[in-house]
Amino acid sequence: MYDAIIVGARCAGASTAMLLARKGYRVLMVDKDRFPSDIMSTHYIHQPGVACLKRWGLMDPVGATNCPPISSVSADLGPFVITGTPPPCGDVATAYCPRRRYLDKILIDAAVAAGVELREGFTVHELTSDGNRIKGIRGRSGTGTGEEEARMVIGADGIHSVVARAVQPAAYETVGSQSCGYYSYYSGVPSDGATIYYRGNRLLYSFPTNDGLTCLAMEWPVAEFHELRADIEGNFNRTLQLVPALAEAVAAGRRQERFEGTADMQNYFRKPFGEGWALVGDAGYHKDPVTGQGITDAFRDAELLAEAIDAGFSARQPLDQALAAYEARRNQAAMGIYHLTLQQVTYEPPPPEMLQLMTAVAFGPQEEKNRFVGLLAGTTPIAEYMAPDNLQRIIAGAGQPAPRL
Secondary structure, rough: OOEEEOOOOHHHHHHHHHHHHHOOOOOEEOOOOOOOOOOOOOOOHHHHHHHHHHHHOHHHHOOOOOOOOOOOOOEOOOOOOOEEEEEEEEEEEEEEEEOOOHHEEEEHHHHHHHEEEEEEOEEEEEEEEEOOOOEEEEEEEEEEEEEEEEEEEOOOOOOOOHHHHHOOOOOOEOOOOOOOEEEEEOOOOOOOOOOEEEEEEEEEEEEEEEHOOOEEEEEEEEHHHHHHOHHHHHHHHHHHOOHHHHHHHHHHEEEEEEEEEEOOEEEEEEEOEOOOOOEOOOHOOEEOOOHHHHHHHHHHHHHHHHHHHHHHOOOOOOOHHHHHHHHHHHHHHHHHHHHHHHHHHHOOOOHHHHHHHHHHHHHHOHHHHHHHHHHHHHOOHHHHHHHHHHHHHHHHOOOOOOOOO
């Protein structure tokens, strides 16, 4: 019998498994995929996520995958651009955008090195229970069916989590998909930082990733998904024309891979624990990828969940209390950026007060630009920054009229 069985071996699952194994627990991790392999992902790791990698001793291996560090972030609104360097998280000042084929393998290898048992190509079909609590999993691999038991079954298997489907957790703060989008990878397109381009009801992104490639992505309102999907490349290229300089750079480069995309960008919190089970990563909390928080959130929540399980299993605290604290800490950390994300995918012009703020930042000192882009990185506290007194200070220091967007 295992202490924990983790369903899903990518960012959230491999991190949680590694951390529990490093605390001395017996952990089984299963995944339907085999590794290394890619998966649809924003694959942006903000500074707090990179700080997790550093604490775990894995930052240097990520950098060694020929993935350039990112220190500059730009919000391009057309009439003006806000470019800054987010405040650091501790001594970590850079972000990374590694491909998942590299990142997930690094995390999995670290988990296995810590003592985790890995079963690739294993599909979980159902959870087992004793009538009151979840006690294990039942599934199939290439060698046949299998059933295992554990003190805790952890779902780290994404928005369509098998574990979540089985336990039916309560969901809250739920908002349906607001966006649809596609992305691909290009060679010969320079990118020395991450940029988000806001163009009416279109969002575009550009950031450097492994092997000299630049990832280009776009989002449209979800109501237009069928139109977008009917001619992905044509619509992608026409959307690029909203940023002429970017379109020109892309025309001079070359797309190296097929387009990946989806309209399944649900926004929710799920109760992340119950009798014999827990959820982590996208299985427990998910939002639109416009702010690129998924991996950073997964790393944070892996630490929080591993701490809670250890507190409960070691009897330092009743397990249900420890897991309730995990949910509270997750929500406290995530709620601000969650609502900021939802504001960005309304596809409506910024309200006058927000436009006034962004104009003031754009024409203000560099320090204010750095703090502003730190909102997306998670290194500028949202509540503190958006406090009325602070907003008044920023706006009063600029004295610039708001341009038309």
